[in-house]
Amino acid sequence: MEFDDFYRDTARRLARYAYGLTGDPGEAQDLVQEAYARAWQRWRRVSAYEDPEAWLRLVVNRLSADRWRRIFVRRARAEAEPPPAPVDPPSENLVLLVRAMRELPDAQRRALALHYLLDRSIAEIAVETGAAQGTVKSWLSRGRSALAAALGDTIVPEGARRAR
Template identity: 75%
Template sequence: MSLSVKVDFDAFYRDTSRRLMRYAYGLTGDPGEAQDLVQEAYARAWQRWRKVSGYEDPEAWLRLIVNRLSTDRWRRVFVRRSHAAAQQPAAFVPPPSEDVVLLVRAMRTLPPAHRQALALHYLLDRSIAEIAEETGATISTVKSWLFRGRAGLAAALGLDDPEGVRRVR
């Protein structure tokens, strides 16, 4: 697009964006959703600016786009709600055991690399070589992460034997 077309669009945007944002907010009642609608409307206007700029009232075209996007949003929300209402309630899931809560709390004390290595190895049964490949680390580094991670878990759980952590599955 030529510079004059860009300047025309920029001026149009500056002159209309606040009004369009207020309009979108009035339709949705949600400032984040309103911003998304306005952004999408201006993106569409920019793609078709040569044609849109020739309209008698380009701002009215933008309002039409925002209105349609908002209607589509409400339609999707209604469909999701109807679908959810037709579904059986989810089965009861018991709360985590005290051991799980303590383990998760202990895992949070570890550095991210140690936590990731432990989770990949013990929860997803990945080999040390697979962990090294996935993380981009060397095999010796992964071994170090696992050793230090087990030691950190043992300390956080108050265990004397870091190897005892290895046996807990």
């Protein structure tokens, strides 16, 4: 029997079987793919077995058991560790800035993020975006102007409280 024929004849059954073991269609698909990859690597030997499909099911069983074992080990390790320290909420200024950035056109938002958050030069941004340097300068200028207009006097100096 050829591997292609074997695959066509058994793939749906094995996928149902793996789904029954995992309860997760994505995980089942990964297990089946790995089982067939292993069968393909050993096809001369596997094809000589009395029931090659049983060999595949055995591989899926073992892969599934390994998956559950890894999940339990990770869970036990996570339970043994202390909880992470609480994280301060974002500042009011950050929330306002993110809201204003969302209103910008994609090109301006990307240019501002590359320039101010990743310290990319205008030339580097031009290369990454495939735009001319003059276009990048325009994006940055228009983006800063749009942010200034959107934020106006809403930015609160650090340590100061806004009157409500």
